[in-house]
Amino acid sequence: MTETRRERERDNRKALILEAATEIIKEHGIDGFSIRKIAARIEYAPSVIYHYFKDKEEILDHVMQTGYGKIMNAVATAAVKEGSAEEVLKDMTRNYIRAALAMPEEFVSAQLSQSTVALRHTSSLFRGAAKEKPALAVLASCIAKLDTSQGMDEDEIEITAQMVAVSTLGLILKLISERDLGQDQQNRLIDFFVETTVMAIARSRK
Numbered sequence: 001m002t003e004t005r006r007e008r009e010r011d012n013r014k015a016l017i018l019e020a021a022t023e024i025i026k027e028h029g030i031d032g033f034s035i036r037k038i039a040a041r042i043e044y045a046p047s048v049i050y051h052y053f054k055d056k057e058e059i060l061d062h063v064m065q066t067g068y069g070k071i072m073n074a075v076a077t078a079a080v081k082e083g084s085a086e087e088v089l090k091d092m093t094r095n096y097i098r099a100a101l102a103m104p105e106e107f108v109s110a111q112l113s114q115s116t117v118a119l120r121h122t123s124s125l126f127r128g129a130a131k132e133k134p135a136l137a138v139l140a141s142c143i144a145k146l147d148t149s150q151g152m153d154e155d156e157i158e159i160t161a162q163m164v165a166v167s168t169l170g171l172i173l174k175l176i177s178e179r180d181l182g183q184d185q186q187n188r189l190i191d192f193f194v195e196t197t198v199m200a201i202a203r204s205r206k
Contacts, residue, residue, distance in 0.1 A: 014052050016042055018066070021059050026105040030060065030113040057117050064121040067106050074099035075135050085145035089202060090194050092142065093164070096135070097172055097190055104176040111169065124165055130158040139164060143202050164201050168193075 020041045024033040035056050039046045053059045074095035083091075100107045110118050124133050130140040140161040147157070171193050175186060 010052070013048075017044075017049055017052060017059065018062055021063050022066075022106065025063060025109055029109040030115050030118055033060075035059075060115065060117045061120075063106075064110060064118060067103060067110065068121050070103065071096060071099045072135055075138055085142050086199065089139075089142040089146070089198065092139065093168055093194050093198050094190060096168060097175075100172045101175060104179070108173065108176055111173070125162055127155075127158075130154075130161055136161055136165060146202055160201060160204065164198055167197060167201065 017038060020038045021033060024037050024041065028037075033056070035046050035049055038044075038059070039049055049059075053062075075092050077095060110122055113119070113122075123129070124136050130136045136158075140157050143160050143164070144152070144157050152160070171189070175181070175189070181189075
């Protein structure tokens with residue numbers, strides 16, 4: 001067996017394990033998944049999984065990176081568009097909401113988990129978060145551009161970004177829990193939130 005084939009088989013098995021972990025998290029939440037459940041689903045011995053991953057925390061870290069990679073791509077797509085800071089902020093918020101709604105079970109499970117690994121990806125309210133969290137950094141940059149009078153310092157910009165983020169999270173969680181609203185009503189709520197609430201928070205310290 002060539003080295004390339006071995007590497008391909010290894011990558012395929014790792015992908016199978018991660019896919020199973022993602023499905024289990026959708027069904028049982030982050031706190032309800034385990035190596036044994038993954039092993040049972042893909043019909044591997046638990047020892048085989050440990051050959052590819054050190055522990056369940058490493059598996060969770062990979063799953064979280066994939067999920068938040070999708071959200072970051074959605075945010076980044078808006079950030080690189082030409083337009084005013086206001087237009088970019090609105091697009092960024094809509095993209096973030098849509099990306100989260102596209103993976104509802106994983107999103108809720110991640111946001112509500114107290115797992116150390118999950119919190120490493122989801123926490124954003126600590127002081128200095130805008131320097132460590134890429135999505136929050138992009139949001140803070142947008143808010144700074146809206147502050148044309150330059151009256152806000154870094155701390156004020158960061159906490160404003162955090163309030164936009166946490167209010168957006170609240171809407172997402174409600175949209176997920178009330179999933180039978182219908183697409184028209186969902187769109188109305190998102191548009192109203194973006195046009196009024198987000199912009200009011202973003203401009204609140206001007």
